Structure formats: C-alpha cells, structure tokens
Amino acid sequence: MSLKPISSPVPVVWYPTLAVFMLAIGLIVTASFFIYEATSSKRNRSLAKELTTGAVASVFLGFGSLFLLLASGVYV
Amino acid sequence: MKRGGGRGASSRSSLCILISIIVAAALLSTPVASDLVISKLDRRVDLTSQIVRITSTLKVKCTGPEPVPEMLVAYPDHQAKFMNLLLSTATEGKGKPTGSVSIRPVQPNGVPPAHTWFLLTFPKQLETGESIIINVFAAFTRVLQLFPEKITQSENQMVVFQDSGYYLSPYLVKVQSLSFKLPEGKIESYTKLENSKLSKNEIKYGPYENIPAFQQSPVAIHFVNNLPFAVAKELVREIEVSHWGNVQVTEHYNLFHGGAQSTGEFSRLDYQARDRGAAAFRSLVAKLPARAHSIYYRDAIGNISTSNIYGDNTQTLLQIEPRYPMFGGWKTSFTIGYGLPLHEYLFYSDGKRLLNVSFGCPIDDVVVEKLIVKIVLPEGSTDIFAAVPFPVQQSEETKFSHLDMVGRPVVVLEKRNVVPEHNLPLQVSYKFSVFSLLREPLMLITGFFLLFVACITYMNADLTISKYSPSYLAKLQWDEVQAAIQQVQNIIYRSLTIHDKLEGSLRDLSRTGDVQVCKAVRKTADGSFKELSKELKPLLTFLQSSAQALPIFSKVDDLVAKERDLQEKVMLKHSTVVDSYEKKSGRDIENKIILIQQKISTLRKELDELLDIIDEI
Numbered sequence: 001m002s003l004k005p006i007s008s009p010v011p012v013v014w015y016p017t018l019a020v021f022m023l024a025i026g027l028i029v030t031a032s033f034f035i036y037e038a039t040s041s042k043r044n045r046s047l048a049k050e051l052t053t054g055a056v057a058s059v060f061l062g063f064g065s066l067f068l069l070l071a072s073g074v075y076v
Numbered sequence: 077m078k079r080g081g082g083r084g085a086s087s088r089s090s091l092c093i094l095i096s097i098i099v100a101a102a103l104l105s106t107p108v109a110s111d112l113v114i115s116k117l118d119r120r121v122d123l124t125s126q127i128v129r130i131t132s133t134l135k136v137k138c139t140g141p142e143p144v145p146e147m148l149v150a151y152p153d154h155q156a157k158f159m160n161l162l163l164s165t166a167t168e169g170k171g172k173p174t175g176s177v178s179i180r181p182v183q184p185n186g187v188p189p190a191h192t193w194f195l196l197t198f199p200k201q202l203e204t205g206e207s208i209i210i211n212v213f214a215a216f217t218r219v220l221q222l223f224p225e226k227i228t229q230s231e232n233q234m235v236v237f238q239d240s241g242y243y244l245s246p247y248l249v250k251v252q253s254l255s256f257k258l259p260e261g262k263i264e265s266y267t268k269l270e271n272s273k274l275s276k277n278e279i280k281y282g283p284y285e286n287i288p289a290f291q292q293s294p295v296a297i298h299f300v301n302n303l304p305f306a307v308a309k310e311l312v313r314e315i316e317v318s319h320w321g322n323v324q325v326t327e328h329y330n331l332f333h334g335g336a337q338s339t340g341e342f343s344r345l346d347y348q349a350r351d352r353g354a355a356a357f358r359s360l361v362a363k364l365p366a367r368a369h370s371i372y373y374r375d376a377i378g379n380i381s382t383s384n385i386y387g388d389n390t391q392t393l394l395q396i397e398p399r400y401p402m403f404g405g406w407k408t409s410f411t412i413g414y415g416l417p418l419h420e421y422l423f424y425s426d427g428k429r430l431l432n433v434s435f436g437c438p439i440d441d442v443v444v445e446k447l448i449v450k451i452v453l454p455e456g457s458t459d460i461f462a463a464v465p466f467p468v469q470q471s472e473e474t475k476f477s478h479l480d481m482v483g484r485p486v487v488v489l490e491k492r493n494v495v496p497e498h499n500l501p502l503q504v505s506y507k508f509s510v511f512s513l514l515r516e517p518l519m520l521i522t523g524f525f526l527l528f529v530a531c532i533t534y535m536n537a538d539l540t541i542s543k544y545s546p547s548y549l550a551k552l553q554w555d556e557v558q559a560a561i562q563q564v565q566n567i568i569y570r571s572l573t574i575h576d577k578l579e580g581s582l583r584d585l586s587r588t589g590d591v592q593v594c595k596a597v598r599k600t601a602d603g604s605f606k607e608l609s610k611e612l613k614p615l616l617t618f619l620q621s622s623a624q625a626l627p628i629f630s631k632v633d634d635l636v637a638k639e640r641d642l643q644e645k646v647m648l649k650h651s652t653v654v655d656s657y658e659k660k661s662g663r664d665i666e667n668k669i670i671l672i673q674q675k676i677s678t679l680r681k682e683l684d685e686l687l688d689i690i691d692e693i
Contacts, residue, residue: 003423003430008321009513012417033528037535043559045536054528062521069478073370073415075318076478076516 012070019067026060033057111140112147115207117243117252123297124259125441126305126334127160127495128216128237136247137207146197148184149212150244154219156192160493161215166199166208175199177210184246188290191244215495217307217443218334223298227404228340229347232300233355234264241269241281241293248289253282262300269293304357305335306402308437308444311494315433316452316477316484319513323416323433330409331402333357334443338403347401356401362394362438368414375399375410428459428505435464435489436499444494451487451504455480456512462487463503479516550624557625560615561690564632567608567615568639568687574601575646582653594654598647605643612636628690635686642679645672 010018033053036045069076116135121128138144151159164177182195202208220235227233243252256279266272266279273280279297312328335355346352364371366389373383373396382397398408423430431451437444452475453460462470469490474483487504540548581597584590619625619632649672656665 003425005419006319006422006424006429007419008319010321012321034531037531041558041562042536042555044562047532047536050532051529054525054532058521058524058528061524062517065520066517070320074478075316075320075322075324075415 010067015067015071019064019071022060022064022067024064026057026062026064029053029057029060111138111142112144112202112247113137113139114243114245114247114249115251117249119243119252119254121237121239121254121256123220123237123299123301124257125303126217126220126301126307126443127441128155128219130212130214130216132212132214132243134210134212135207136202136210138202138204141204143201143203144198145201146195147210148182148193148195148246150187150191150193150246151214152240152244153190153192154238155216158216158218158493159192159214160217160495161213161497162194163213163497164196165211167211168208174208187246188244188292215497217493217495220301222336224336226337226339227355229338229342229356229403230352231355232262233302233305233336233404234298235301236296236298238294238296241267241272241295242284242287242291244290244292246289249284249287251283251285252287253280253284254295255280256297258297258299259301259303264298264300266297266299267295269295301335302354304360304402304441305333305404306357306360306439306442307332307334308442308447310446310448311437311444312448312450313437314450314452315431317418317422317431317454319418319422319454319508321418323418323421323431324413325416325433326411326413327438328409328411330407331398331442332407333402333404335404337405342403353401353403356403358401359395359397360439360442362396362412363440364392364394364414364438365416365420366391367417367420368392369416371412371414373410373412375408380410427507429457429508431504431506432501433504434499435502436494436496438499441496445492447491447494449489449502450475451489452477453485453487453504453506454508454512455482455484455515457485457506457508460485460487460504460506462489463505464489465500465502466491466498479519481515481519553622553624557619557622560618560622560625561628561632564612564615564619564636565687565690567612568635568683571605571608571639571643572683574604575642577601578646578650582650585653585657589657591654591657594650594657598650598654602647609640631686631690635683635690638679638683638686642676642683645676645679648672649676 033050036050036053066076113136114134115137116133118133120131122131132149136147162179164179166174166177168174177199178197179194180197182193184193187193196210196212198208198210220237223234223236237256239254241254243249243254258277258279261277263274263279266274269281271282271284281295308329308331310328310330314324314326314328316324316326318324333356338355343352347356364387366387371385371392371394373380373394380396380399382399384395385392386395387393394412394414396410396412398410400406400408402408421432423432431453433451435447435449437447450473451462460472471488471490473486473488475486476483485506489502491498542548578597578601581594585594616632616636619629625632649669652668652672653665656668
C-alpha cells in the first residue's frame, strides 16, 4: 500500500492570476454579446452567434468566478 | 447388594456434581490470589497541571508452578470515576518493548470495596521464575479537589490530592516507592509516613519493603496549584476538505476556568498594577501545524486582535488572549480557524482517498469535556470509513455549504473527557471521482449561460398584446426597413474593403512591378462588385416600395449612387496605373491619376458622411 499525496488540479498560487484573466476575458465577451444584442436589429440577428458568444462568455465567467472564490479563501 | 450398590453410586455422583459446581464457581470468579509477586514497583504522580498523570512501573515475577497469563491492577473509585485514559505496555529486561498489553475492566471477588479493577493480559504467559516489566499510564481529570473551593482575587488556588501510600494490589509487593511532582514548592501540608521526604517540588514516599497484599495507607497532599485550569465544556472541530487545495479547520471553543471559584470583586487595577490574580490565566497557546495559513481568532462580537503568531519549521504557535483574564468559574467562547495545504493531509492509496488529521485539541493542557470532530468531505464522496485509535461515538450527517446540491457527507466523531494524550492522528478513507470536482465550475457555467439565454429570449420575444394595432404594424414595418438599411450598409462596407484591397494591390505593384497579380486582383474585385450589386437590387426595390422608408430613401439612394461612382473611379484609376506600367511610361502616372485621385477622396468623404447620417437613423 503506497501513499501518494493529492494536490489541487491547478497550483493554488495561480488562482488570483487565473481569476483576473478569465474574468477579464469573460467580461469582454459579455460586453460584445450585449453590444451585439443592442445594435443588431431583430431580423438580422443570428441565434447561433448569440448562443456561441453566450457560451464562451459563460465558460470564462464560470471558471473565473470559481477561481475568484478559491483565491479569496472560499474553498468550494 | 444390588440395592446397596445403587445407593453408593448415587451418593458418589452427587458428590461429583458438588465438586464440579465448586470448581466451576472457582473458574467463573476471577482468581485474586495467585502466584505473582511484584518485585519492584515505582509510582510517579505528575501533579503539575490540572490533569493528574500516574505512571506505574511494575516488575512482576511468577513464583508459582503454573504459568500466569494476566494480572490485576486497581485504582480507587474516587480516581477511577474520572479516569480518561489507561494505557499499558510491557518491556523485557532492558527497556525492550515486547508488545501491547490488553486491558479490560473486571469485578473480582474478595477484594476491598471502593476500588475499580482492571485485568491486564501479558503479551505472552509468564512462566515460573520469569519476570516482566509492565508500565501502566493513567490520566485523570477533576481528581484534584479544590480546597478552599472559593477564593478571592489575591489568593492562591490550592488543591488536595489523595492517594494511597502503599500500592493497593492483590500481590505481595517487595520494594515500592512513590513520588509526587508538584507545580511549585508551596505546600500547605502533606501526610508524613515513615520514609517520606520533601525536596523542592517533589514529595517522595518509600522505599517500603514487603508490603502484603491489600495493604493501604492514605496519603493527602495540600498544595498550591496556580496553573490554568482551562476546561472546554464543548469543543467542536470542523475539518473541511476541498479537493481544490485546502483543508480548512474551524474550532469553536466554549471554555471556562475549572479551578476555585472567584469570590468578591474583580479589580483591574490590582490585577494589572499589583499583579494580584495568580490563579487567573491570561493567555493560551495553540500548537498548529507548521504550514497553517489564514489563521484567525474571533468570537461572537468579532475579531479579537490580542493574538500573536510565531513558530518554526516544525510548528506554528498561536498565542491567544481572551478579552478578559480568566478567573475561577469565568467563561469565554471563541473560534479559531486555519487552513492547511491539501497535499500534506490527503493521500491516494488503492483507489481510495485517505485523509490523515489529528483528533484532539491543539491548545496545551486543555481538558475537553465534550469533543466533537466533524470531518466534512467533498460532495460526491462515497464509501466513507473513519479509523480512530481509541473508541469514539460515530455518526454521519450532511452539511450544505457553498455551491452544494445534495450536501456534503460529514463524519461526526464524539468523545467525552479528552486529554492531550488523545491528540493522535485519525484516518478517514473515502472514494471520490474527479468528475465531482468539476461539478462546481459546471454549475457556475450553467448559471451564467442561463442568464445569457434569458437575455436572448427577452430580446427575441415579441411581448406585444395586440398584434393588429396600427402602431404595432408600423413598428414591424420599420423593423424591416431598418434591417434592409443595415444590409445595404453592410454591402457598402464590404465594397469599401474591396476598394482598399485594390489600392493595396497598386501599392504592391509600385514595389514589385508584377502586373499579372494586379490584374488578377482586379478580376476578383470585379466579380465581387457584381455580386454585391446583385444583392443590393432587391433591398433597394423593397426600400423604394416601403412607405416607412420614404424619408430616408433619398439618402440611401444617394449612398448607393455615390458608391457606384467611387467604384468606377477606383477601377479607372486601377486600370490606368496598370496600363501605364505595362507601357513602361511610369513618368506621367502621377499626372494622369491626380484628377481621379481627387475625385476619389471627395467621394470617399461624402460617402462617410452619408454613412454617419444613416447610422444615426
């Protein structure tokens, strides 16, 4: 029986950096999503583009907020 | 003859039954008198804290013909009632450990009352003439009787400890000695037997020789003990494991001073300036692991800033001061918390995760009346098993924390009367899949995505109630017009980029002189222009027919016309330049195109203005 120490999947010291960058990217994509929603007219809008932008933004915001929680000491 | 024989047989059989009953009775009751002799006995009683620790070293010899597997030890009831821990080891000859000694409580016959008996089973049977050294360690709390029970601020706290000067044993004790270690040299009184001796902070009794079995001689010591009698009525330790890299420990203390009750008033001046209050304690020190981080100390009103952290490579010491000095009977409750790096406490072995953390209270010399250790495992852990080196009460519960859906499994371990000797590592093994680790980010992502989907639905939904009202219809038409204008704009932008491409090809030409490439670019541009004008046609007819577009149609038309003009000019410029390159008459290119160039720039300017105007609509 050998014991192997378990560490976190991502080194703990990277959490703040990851949080900042992923949230920044996520917020930029979110901004572009809302700009697109507000400027394009109803007929010209493409649902696929809306959904992909939303999905990309939510992946970045999701991981970004997770790392933000971890970096601030809320270990989920 | 026959009859007589019958009678004789029956009387013999009844005798046999009687004898067997006697033998059975003798076997059932644990034998007290035996062939063991304690050839040397040394008892050391440590009274230097609120916990009384008695270490007895017994050299046991077997003198009878039969091998002996076990022996009896006794503690008086007034001590045994408060016994927290009883450990025993056996050593052979020169301190070489030979194995563990199992202990179980028994109730033998024919022994003096008011004693609790324990049966120690040797690692192996003791043969005739052999001897073995048995170490017995026992820890007691609350056996130090406070005398007086109430003191004022300036008085010392005094306690009485009672024991027997001779070791109570069912065996003959050849040589025995007893020593008491005291916290400080201040002694009110102590029982003087023959051969008793008081040195600085130690009282020695003995050696006494050939004390027969069951002989006792009470001994009492009345002495000053001003050490902190910190007792935790309840301590809840919550150890929360996160596979994202942390083991969070939170400890809720409910502490009181278990020493002599404080009477009279408390004077802060006397306490601080005249140093009165020897029985009170000001601070406690918690020994935390070396890599503990994010340490905090707070109570119900908030953070307590009177704390200090220092330490070295092996441990972190957290010195905490309650908000007031603790006098006898005074209470305080607070919380300390710290994080530990995951890789030092969590291991992987045989498909299972193994958590290795310490059980007891990290503060020195605190007696815990009720210790509850809660081990919170991550959501999705299964097959949980906790291994503790001593008996505890185990149960399971669920805890809801951040981003939980079904709750985290919690192993609850409960033990009463815990002393620092119980501070041993415990192991919890469980199964956990890596997918469960991704549950939290997936939840967050889903949450954000639902927000976006809600936005999309709201923007695309038609929430008008009356679908046939003129204003609604007008709005619909206006939307169509807007869409058409946007498309027209798009087409214009696309053709403008083609213009830029053509200009770029001209610049390339002046550098490389490759006419063929330039021509190819023009050809593709020509094709794209045709396509764009094809796309433009239906839009323009729609805009022309639509009533709503009337006010801006002129502008759009103007825009399209200007663009076409510009397009022609650009093509003209392009062909002129290419032609002159082909004829190698490079000199007058500039002159030839200067007029065209002027027109192009004015048209471009007008076009940009028009686009701006349309944008504003």
